[in-house]
Amino acid sequence: GDPKIEATSVVLIGLELRKLFRRDAVLAVLLGLALVAVLLYLDFRRLSLTVIALLQLVLGVVFMLGGMKVFGIQMNFINAFATTMILGVGVDYGIHMIHRLSRAAKAGDEGTLETGKAVVMAALTNIAGFGTVAFSNYPGLKGVGFVCILGTIGCLFTSLTLLPALMALYVKPDAHFSETAAP
Secondary structure, eight states: OOTTOOOOOHHHHHHHHHHHHHHHHHHHHHHHHHHHHHHHHHHHOOHHHHHHHHHHHHHHHHHHHHHHHHTTOOOOHHHHHHHHHHHHHHHHHHHHHHHHHHHOSSTTOHHHHHHHHHHHHHHHHHHHHHHGGGGOSSHHHHHHHHHHHHHHHHHHHHHHTHHHHHHHHHOOOOHHHHHTSOO
16 A cells, blocks of 8 residues: 555544553553552561552452443543542552551450541542542543442452451561550
């Protein structure tokens, strides 16, 4: 064919945009996870705690993606943004729980229960805020509202179940954390 001729159509442009979107969405999630991992390590100073926090976050996002599939919510430009936003919001629950569990004298102590309540309240306020968008008449906004709700629920669930179980199984109390614990 003639190199001066370019084939264009709405379909070809759409296919090219989808290809760019997929590449950029994957890159954004991987970059987000890498940055979160660095920040977690700077905070915890322990690889085991960093891995547990990342596992809690990733499985919370997997829960969100599974919920999207169940409810027929497609991944699109806006939902990809919501996914990266959940990386920042969803890891917070795990950070608070890890700090508290690292200081706990015993499993299920009062401080841990209070931290758990605070984490639940933080998630509920996020759900309330993002949830209002789910009532939008615009399908794109409605979808992003549901994605944020699913991501918040997923990360809350993993921070209250998976994370404490992994901490109990694999992490020994750290003297650094115990010394700073309140009496």
